[in-house]
Amino acid sequence: MSYIAALCAVVVPVSGSFGAVFAKFKSDKKRNIYILIVLAATAAASVFCAIGGKSSFTVLSVTSSLTIAFSVDELSIFFSVFSCSIWLLAGIYSFGYMSHDAKQKRFYVFYLMTLGVINGIVFSANLFTLYIFYEAMTLLSFPLVMHEQTGEAIAAGKKYLIYSFIGAALALIGIFYFYNYSAGTTFSVSGVLSAAAFENKNMLLAVYFITIIGFGCKAGLFPLHSWLTAAHPQAPSPASAVLSGVITKMGVFAIIRTTFYVVGVDFVRGEWVQTTLIILAMASILIGSVIAFRTFKLKKRLAYSSISQVSYVLLGIFLLNETAFAAALLQVIFHGIAKSVLFMCAGSIITQTGKTDVNDMRGIGKEMKTTMLCFAAASLSLIGIPPMGGFVSKGYLVMGALSFSSEIIGYIASALLMLSALFTAGYLLPVSVNGFFPGDDYEYRSLKKIDVGFIMKFSPVVLTLAGIAIAVYPHMLISLAQTLALRIF
């Protein structure tokens, strides 16, 4: 049954976006309601998948083994529900943020369509389907990045395209190679490659490595990460929120599928590939947090922070043990929530004050109380301070790293996580501290409450509260993550 829901989750937003192209709305408000309904319907569809349980469904057979097929399993439900919720809330936020924009229609068309293809990635049953939707996602999110059409935005968009295509091309090499050795690369736990593939072990390892680097591009994995810090700050804030919160996670998703469902975890474990990938993830963690510390444009800082935080997820995956994998899934959720809140708040600050530099934001907490409270809570979550979510995921991640087979790497990785958390505190806390503690020379008389309206407060507040609730009682999430981890290992 659930494949129908999965199909809906793909078809509804795509057809909805075509609707938005052709329909003539009397007012922006009516159009917004329409968009909201489409987003909500998609979210509902993905929740129905969760209720329906596992199933699979072939849409189209190009050849006997090359098929476009969907399947629903725990992992896809996990990512789909997560993506749709963030998308829905960022969408609600965008009704406020985009309200004075001249090209709203274009934005919403691509916004909806991207959600459709993301669900396509998530529900795809084989690597070929995944690749098609993956490329579509790049193309469809490109207009979101360069929406503002300033010189910088266009340059950032180009960079985004070039990097994504390089990444996808690398991944394509892998897909071709894997295709030779399997029946249609249909995902299944512990790998689908035939015995012949393992005969040429080094070749397979190298191809796997290239594939991961390619998919890692979307997730901001060093060395193909630098599109992220160009593209995320240039996009309009709701788009940045989903770019950082969700689209980077699609890279992660593809890596999980390749590692655990195509190549198989036992083949990779203990090989040079694993060590190298761990080192690359650690390098990205360090690069992101150190440069964010030295960057003073808020959105750019947040983009660098994404590189480091999404690499936490990748580190958790590359460690290849249950605790670390559960930690990675938790980090997907908590980073998705925190980072989209941060980008939304940054957007609110920009619309209300026009300030982009963190040094100008003294007293911002007095002016925009609710927004900055959400910002502060999300900052604490990213650093990993209890009772916020980051603590749970990072605590589990360190536990996972410490139980890694190579003790030295385990200790270095945990120490690095701590160092990175310290830098995270260094680049996020001053914003809230200076915002709420402006100093005794701050002019309270000229203080104007300029916080954003309800519609732009709603999503950050809901996400923040949800984040705290999930963090304080993460039982369901952890047991889900552990079930998944158990199935895979």
Add this chain to the structure above:
Amino acid sequence: MGKFIMAALIVWPLAGAFISYLTGLKNKKLRNIFVIGITFIQLVFAVMLYKEVDTAFLCIEMVMGFGINLTLSGFRYVYIVLTCLGWFLASVFGMEYFAHYRNRNRYYFFMLITLSATSGVFLSADLVTTFIFFEIMSLSSFALVAHEEKLKTKEAANVYLYISVLSGLVLLFGILMLYSMLGTVEINEIYAAASAYENKNKIYAACALMAFGFATKAGTFPMHVWLPKAHPVAPAPASALLSGIMIKTGFFGMLILSCEVLRYDALWGNILLAFGLATMLLGALLALFSVDIKRTLACSSVSQSGFITTGIAMQCILGHHNALAAYGTSLHMVNHTLVKLALFMAAGIIYLNTHELNLNEIKGYGRNKPLLFLVFALGGLSLMGIPGTSGYISKTMLHESIVEQIVIAAGSGLEWYYRLSEYVFLFTGGLTAAYMLKVFVAVFIQKPSSDSIQSFSNRKYIRPLSAVSIAAPALMLVVFGVMPKKLYEKIGEACLSFMHADVLSHEIHYLSFICLKGVIISVAIGLVVYFGIVRTLLVKKYSESRSYYINALPEWTDIELEFYRPLATKIIPMILSVICRFLDRLVDSIAALGILLYRFLKNEVYFTSSQKEGTNSHAVGQNAMLDTVTSSLLMFSAGLLVVLLCMILS
């Protein structure tokens, strides 16, 4: 029943924080009453736990991913009651103190959150729970420290914040390391698991990391730097809580390490002893030089932390004979809590009336103020350890435990170490007397140097409620000191089970000559230091009648400012950022090189974007791209240079 009360101790102030905040938006008077009411009920809850000691246990699984475990033992009970008492007194006192402050709502909100977290630390039954509450406490108390928002306040508060975050992370690392080694961090089970673990060095490593985190909160050298900065700038009631109670959460952790994980471990004890001695001496010296009354008190807290750390170290060293050290440690903690509650709030009264903390400005302010005089005198005497106060009891016990170890270690290679410890202990006792005399004489005996302050003394300077809240802890000092056997030793006895110490084998005669000898030596040293150094070297005389205290401490002694801060904010980020920027631009630079090469071959190289004026957005995009290209190239070559340098140097 105990379960619910323990949960209430954490949830109630948390709920109270929101209630008081929302009330405060409407009505400030009502909010003040609410806060006092909330802390009072919290105190009642704490006292009600009396029957549940050693039986109460609460386990909530999966909260924060690791589960929250709470328990209650004698020591925890003592500290829970003291915590709630401190908060109650501070909120009563705050009513007067904060009357003219801004952002009081924020202050009370975070004060109550801190109360909840501090209670949580003392109730925690496993180290992850300890950490969770510890971290919340550190972060929320930042808001208390930064409350006044002056330039100096903000600087000190930032030091506090970042040192807290750093120490919290190191602590977490240590705890998780221990967790992954032993499979448990339940405080009751740790000892068995740790002694069964074969690789002792790894346990030491984990403990060192955890000790770093806890000792930072406790103000132990060399991580004491935040304390003399942060405590003086906080509002007085907050300083009292920070110094009196929150420091003790650090000791709570140190006690877990020393009495559970590494129980009776002499090596650990000897190392800890060195840190304890350094801390006590350094703190006392800093206090001696200070000319700011709250800074003196804060430095004194560092010094007293050293005394407590020494006590903990002696527990480890003495092994199974550590009853004296265990009594001494727990009672000295209680003593210090009460002293600092009284003294910091008393200093707050002075600040409230004069808006000054500098000794030269408040000189003579305390004349003809019997209540203030009494509170200060009692606090000071107890800090010095004069008979008749609780400080005497605990200090004597600590001293006797060192003496005991000298006897045990006689003839062994380490005897000199313990003898040296005794000398340092007595000498620091002397310094304590000297710096307290300095403050006391300046405030209560010397004549004021300016007229403005004199005029204050005729006004009513303290409200009755505030008077009660500063007098109560001071009075307790005497009560405990006068009745050591009936009351004070009972408190110590309650704490023993937590520290796994035996009951005292023999009764202590507090007024015997052996016990008094230490005090006499200390006071003698104190008088010599006071008259020999403080009154001669640290005072500058204008004329016969006019003189002022000088801070003879040179700038460079501030190791936080001179050493830690440049290291943490400049040097390390600088080095890391050079490496990271190189890596960050790596692919861009390679691409840029390719593009440049291509253009060079086609003869259209533009090195700067200014050569080509952009008219449409496309051209601007091109220029922006070229900008990235050139800067990437620069970064790339810089990175190459660094790599070359590294290769040459290695």
